[in-house]
Amino acid sequence: MKALLFTFFAAMLAVTACNNQGTKSEKGNVLDTATAGGHYPVMTFEKQLHDFGNVTEGEVVEYSFKFTNTGEKDLLINNAEASCGCTVPEWPKEPIKPGESGYMKVKFDSKGRPEGHTEKELYIQANTNPPMMNGPRIQCMIVKKK
Template identity: 40%
Template sequence: MRKAIITLSAVLLSVVLVSCKEGNAASKVNLTNVEQAQKRDKEIKVGAPEVVFDREIHDFGVVDEGFVVETSFKVTNTGKSDLVITDAKASCGCTVPTWPKEPIKPGQTSEVQVKFNTSGKPNKQSKTVTLYTNTVKGREEVKISGMVTPKKKA
């Protein structure tokens, strides 16, 4: 058993030493491919959808603990192709976003609704909702905040 471990170690060590002699990985990059990719990326950006929100932050103000409060953010596609929101995730399980599943055409507006459950969330609260999109950035964010008045203890 010991002999097998020594042999295996020697083989692995030789593989590591031989593979490291390959040289600099940057020398293997084809600069023509890099230039073509940069050109392609610029062209994609020209026709990409763009998101404009009516506001990026909503403050609920002061609310009592135990209630579900909600708001909606208007999303306008100011780009040149359809805007697709593939997913929306909140920074906390107490916040639930609902987003349009259909593409938003250029110039059209839709809504992203956000519900916040204040149960068990006393005091100052701030939550982020991340929208996963086909925009150049790939992600867009909106935020909600508010002051939750704790329930009175019995």
């Protein structure tokens, strides 16, 4: 089921990426920009990447990405998926009003993951334009238990 959802998200991203008329800030942290008139919510993350550093295989780590609705309408996140089942996002279910902030918590379970560098990306579906977008990423270096 997760593979099917991931395929769906990837296909939607590919289709909408070619028509993206938005712009990114210098830091590249704006995931979505409104079309002319600005009548959409805009999900702007404070930070696009979190590095956990060294994580011992089997350890569960988590981080909360702060975002702000910089658009003109209420932001409603419908779904969030990660590029792997070992990474689980949690997001606010209530609408985020323009100018308000929220957090997307990400849990990464390193159990059974191979030693070395790993990076996981979030895919977000919301009432933005386009409705599917690449979200922030986490990364770490997995080390074996001693």
